[in-house]
Structure formats: C-alpha cells, structure tokens
Amino acid sequence: MALTRESALNIAKVLTEALPYIQRFHGKTVVVKYGGNAMTGDDTEDSFARDIVLLKTVGINPVVVHGGGPQIGELLKRMGKESEFIDGMRVTDDETMDVAEMVLGGKVNKAIVNRINQNGGRAIGLTGKDGNLIRAKKMFLSRVNADGSIEQLDIGHVGEVVGIKTDVLDVLVNGGFIPVIAPIGVGDDGASYNINADLVAGKVAEALGAEKLILATNIPGVMDKQKNVLTGLSTADVDELIADGTIYGGMLPKIACALDAVKGGVISAHIFDGRVPHATLLEVFTDEGMGTLISNKKNIKVKRAT
Numbered sequence: 001m002a003l004t005r006e007s008a009l010n011i012a013k014v015l016t017e018a019l020p021y022i023q024r025f026h027g028k029t030v031v032v033k034y035g036g037n038a039m040t041g042d043d044t045e046d047s048f049a050r051d052i053v054l055l056k057t058v059g060i061n062p063v064v065v066h067g068g069g070p071q072i073g074e075l076l077k078r079m080g081k082e083s084e085f086i087d088g089m090r091v092t093d094d095e096t097m098d099v100a101e102m103v104l105g106g107k108v109n110k111a112i113v114n115r116i117n118q119n120g121g122r123a124i125g126l127t128g129k130d131g132n133l134i135r136a137k138k139m140f141l142s143r144v145n146a147d148g149s150i151e152q153l154d155i156g157h158v159g160e161v162v163g164i165k166t167d168v169l170d171v172l173v174n175g176g177f178i179p180v181i182a183p184i185g186v187g188d189d190g191a192s193y194n195i196n197a198d199l200v201a202g203k204v205a206e207a208l209g210a211e212k213l214i215l216a217t218n219i220p221g222v223m224d225k226q227k228n229v230l231t232g233l234s235t236a237d238v239d240e241l242i243a244d245g246t247i248y249g250g251m252l253p254k255i256a257c258a259l260d261a262v263k264g265g266v267i268s269a270h271i272f273d274g275r276v277p278h279a280t281l282l283e284v285f286t287d288e289g290m291g292t293l294i295s296n297k298k299n300i301k302v303k304r305a306t
Helices: 005-025 042-057 069-078 094-118 167-174 198-206 235-243 251-263 279-285
Strands: 031-032 061-066 123-127 135-144 150-164 176-182 185-186 192-194 213-216 229-231 268-272 292-296 303-305
Touching: 005 279, 031 042, 042 061, 042 094, 042 176, 042 279, 061 167, 061 198, 069 094, 094 123, 094 150, 094 176, 094 185, 094 192, 123 167, 135 192, 150 185, 150 198, 167 176, 198 213, 198 251, 213 251, 213 279, 235 251, 235 292, 251 268, 251 292, 268 279, 292 303
Parallel strands: 031 061, 031 213, 061 176, 123 176, 135 185, 150 192, 213 268, 229 292
Antiparallel strands: 135 150, 185 192, 229 303, 268 292
16 A cells, blocks of 8 residues: 555654664663563564564664563463462472473573564573573562561572673674573572562663663553653652652562662663553654653653653
C-alpha cells in the first residue's frame, strides 16, 4: 500500500526527532533490564527484540540483563513446590537454585537470545558464572524483633553483587555482539547465587560506565499519591519522595537500584512499562520518552503525566 502524504510526514517527523538522540548516544552503552513480568507474549517480546537490534544497528551498545521470577515460580509450581518469599525475596534452597539456573540460564536466556537473533541481531547468552562475570556472596536479610534485637535470616542461595568483571562484555560488545545476561552469580567457593536482576543491571551499568540504565518492567514508572507518573527526577527529588512516603514498599528496591546506579556514575536511569510496544525506542529516541527518568542533572523539572 502506498504511503499517504500524512503518513509520510509522520514517518519523517519521527526520524528527524530521533536523529539528535542517535547522534548523542552513538558509541554509548545502554544497559537494559528486561523483567520477567514484561515478557507477556510473542508480540511484546518481538517488539523488545527489534528495539534492541535497532539500538545496536544505529551504533548504540545495548547490554541486556533479564529477570525470570514468574517463570521460575511457574516451573516450581508444576513440580509441586510452593514458592516462599521473605520481604519480597524468594527463599532459594538447593532444589530451587537448580530450577533458577535451569530457567534463567537456560529457557529464558536462550529465548531472548533467539528472538534478538531472529530479528537480525547477534546476541550471545551468558550467566554471571561465565568468565566470572558476576562475583557474588550470600545475602542475609535483617529483621528487627519485638525486643529490639536484630535477627539475620538465611534465605539460601540468594546473593548480592560483590563485583563485575567487564572483560568478557568488552570483547563481545567490541565484536558486534549483544550480551544477554542471566542474573546468576558465583561465590569465591564456586557456589551459585540467584540475584535480583535489577541489582545486577545496576551494577553492570556502573561497571561499564553506561550512559543509561533502563528498567523495563510491568509498571508505568514512579507514581505520586494521585497515581500520576513522575519523570525528570533528580536524585535529590527521589530521596524526598522516599522520605515523604510517596515511594514505598515493592518500589523501594527498584528505585534504590536506579538511584545507586546514577550516584555511581550512570548518566540516567529509566523505569517504564516494558509491555508497551517499542517502549525502549520511545524512551531513548523521543522528546517525550516513557515512564520515569532519574538523573543527576541540575534544574530538571518534575513532570506529571496521567
């Protein structure tokens, strides 16, 4: 079907709006966390893959870190094993760790790699155990008891990041590949650890000196008490929103990850709904953007959008 004049002008407008962003971010690294809750089917997953391929094609270097919590929970349920959570963290015994490695390092990782490759990219799948990419240690949760004492809770093979070795990623990126990382870390004793994908993405972004950390999830962004999405936030703005209770509960770990990344040298962090078609491109290449932008830049105004 031939383009109408109006359609052609709209396409031209989109391309010209994207041009300065393509020029600005050429050669820069963008770390994209792709949440398991954002993986909702063929159309959205293909949309995400095409976005990643396009970023690479125009000279931006995407590095993907993915989650897979719902997929782990689904397989555990099929095995007759109930998932247990403490303070939002999955209790990970030996059997659950085996399932996590199978799902994250196998099924989910290879599915994302395959989609990127089927859409014209050159993706390579990794876990944090490959090349000692993600060094980890056991995470303990602290709980304050009624008598004021602090109890350390052992939740199994749940880890936190000790360090990121970037040499493997540098080789892949410089070779034209798109790394796709499953958030499995390795301890000094060789033990495997399941690590929150937001945390891994933030630490990878810091280690690579990334231009952007993008958290594609199943929420539209940081919202105020009237459920409007907030954007253009400085780190000071975010600290104030946490202090006054606007940001609370399940959003705190995600926000903390974004905040730490920006304070650690990443230029900006973005949180948006990855189920929206081409959300990544809309965030990177348009004036309006998607979701919530957090940066250290001065004089950024808070914009509220429904």
